[in-house]
Amino acid sequence: MTENWGGGGDEGCGGLRAEKEQHHLRLLLPIANVGRIMKQRLPENAKVSKEAKETMQECVSEFVGFVTVEAAERCRRERRKTVNGDDVCWALSMLGLAYV
Secondary structure, eight states: OOOOTTTTSSSHHHHHHHHHHHHHHHTSOOHHHHHHHHHHTSOTTOOOOHHHHHHHHHHHHHHHHHHHHHHHHHHHHTTOSOOOHHHHHHHHHHTTOOOO
């Protein structure tokens, strides 16, 4: 089975690239939330650059995805459809990132 990445087919490689970029953007956590969390840990008068927020957004999104894949794999092996908090904690532990 093949996926139709290009839409109508008249867009060529440009359509494929745009579709992949849109898919990538959907996988990022909201930048407003990331910025708000960053500001909570800084002095009240501190500012956070757009570049810093975007960098943190990419890193945090990748981290959440990495842990979620591990947790989802456990659910798949156990033939469950819902990932719960215990699965996430288990995944963090398996990845050597257990919170004490």
